[in-house]
Amino acid sequence: MGLTTPQKKVIESKSRFRVLISGRRFGKTYLAINELARFARYPKKKVWYIAPSYRMAKSIVWHDLIDRLYKHKWVSTINHADLTVYLKNNSTISLRGADNEQSLRGVGLDFLVLDEFADMKDTAWTEVLRPTLSDRNGHALFTGTPRGFGNWSYNLFLKSETDDEWASFKYTTLEGGQVSANEIEQARADLDERTFQQEYEAGFVNYAGAIYYNFDREKNIMKEYTPQTRTIHIGMDFNIDPMVCVVSEIVNDKVYIYDEIQIYSSNTQEMTEEIKTRYKDYNITIYPDPASKQRKTSSGGITDLAILKNAGFNLKVRNTHPLIRDRINSVNAKLKNAKGNNSLFIASKCKNVIKSLERQIYKDGTTVPDKESGYDHFNDALGYMIEYLYPLRRDFKPTRPMRWS
Ligand SMILES: Nc1ncnc2c1ncn2[C@@H]1O[C@H](COP(=O)(O)OP(=O)(O)O)[C@@H](O)[C@H]1O
Numbered sequence: 001m002g003l004t005t006p007q008k009k010v011i012e013s014k015s016r017f018r019v020l021i022s023g024r025r026f027g028k029t030y031l032a033i034n035e036l037a038r039f040a041r042y043p044k045k046k047v048w049y050i051a052p053s054y055r056m057a058k059s060i061v062w063h064d065l066i067d068r069l070y071k072h073k074w075v076s077t078i079n080h081a082d083l084t085v086y087l088k089n090n091s092t093i094s095l096r097g098a099d100n101e102q103s104l105r106g107v108g109l110d111f112l113v114l115d116e117f118a119d120m121k122d123t124a125w126t127e128v129l130r131p132t133l134s135d136r137n138g139h140a141l142f143t144g145t146p147r148g149f150g151n152w153s154y155n156l157f158l159k160s161e162t163d164d165e166w167a168s169f170k171y172t173t174l175e176g177g178q179v180s181a182n183e184i185e186q187a188r189a190d191l192d193e194r195t196f197q198q199e200y201e202a203g204f205v206n207y208a209g210a211i212y213y214n215f216d217r218e219k220n221i222m223k224e225y226t227p228q229t230r231t232i233h234i235g236m237d238f239n240i241d242p243m244v245c246v247v248s249e250i251v252n253d254k255v256y257i258y259d260e261i262q263i264y265s266s267n268t269q270e271m272t273e274e275i276k277t278r279y280k281d282y283n284i285t286i287y288p289d290p291a292s293k294q295r296k297t298s299s300g301g302i303t304d305l306a307i308l309k310n311a312g313f314n315l316k317v318r319n320t321h322p323l324i325r326d327r328i329n330s331v332n333a334k335l336k337n338a339k340g341n342n343s344l345f346i347a348s349k350c351k352n353v354i355k356s357l358e359r360q361i362y363k364d365g366t367t368v369p370d371k372e373s374g375y376d377h378f379n380d381a382l383g384y385m386i387e388y389l390y391p392l393r394r395d396f397k398p399t400r401p402m403r404w405s
């Protein structure tokens, strides 16, 4: 009781190393907690849960885990600082973040979960964690959404084909049963095709080549554009060389980029003046790089964000930096969603925006955007704005109440 049929398939496997690839909200983390408890119910076991970062481990799993262990009256003591639970049977369960490799060293483990392992460095596994399983013949469960053919998670997923110690599982979000078909259809409209495939259908997709692969000259370029209002939205990126912005009008959730500004060896003050000269008496909202909260490019010790604020612009800025991946995905989805609809258009006179969208690529075999060619600036400016206005849906309400087995 409690686990879904596909989750049960994973726990029934006797393989020492298991790899579970699935769409988001399948129930990987839920299953991972279940597995921690399943291994720790035997005495004197040492089991670890590892997330890509310490913060994620703490915020995603810690409370759920101790809640569940208390309910079963398994807890002896808890060390909150070390994210470790000592059980009455002398087993321990600890949470760790792969961002702190030092914290992963040492101990002999009986069981280990690497949750969202594609977002960790492969060396965290090969060099640091794999050896900790040797003394006690420990087991490992890898769970995550796919991150393309170039990511090490793909090789691990294939290992079961050639190595008997390994088993692989792959499920879509829909098969997980936690998200309704309706919500998944909504996601198809919000996301671009490749992202949808990856995040919901658990597909390994190709990340080689152009980053903005949905950009299509035929569909996304307007010969010219006459603004209908005096309300504009500006995405802004703060390099000194060059400092850039994209200027747009938004009508019915369609974004029309109709001007670009690029100033060399510039600062925020100068950019502010340029915008005010071009767009006098406009209602202007700016979506700057969140780094502008700390960054000071002008003399006088005032932050870039404060300069924009003092200039009287409306400011929309996230508290934390959005992932580059999320910015890219939201721009691709606006260029063309998984249903084939376009809602981001660029006037042909914005030559640099067009060039940047067309030419920025991933570094060979990685999901790291190339920044050396200089095509990143306009795309970053555009991405801050689009991601703010049209963020990817991260979370869903569960379709049924949470249960413990
Ligand atoms: N077997 C289950 N029974 C009840 N709720 C579940 C089950 N599996 C997952 N859930 C719930 O579904 C949601 C998504 O699960 P989660 O483990 O966070 O997914 P993932 O890690 O794959 O993104 C969570 O709210 C979780 O508590």
Ligand SMILES: [Mg+2]
Pocket: 028, 029, 030, 115
């Ligand atoms: Mg998860």
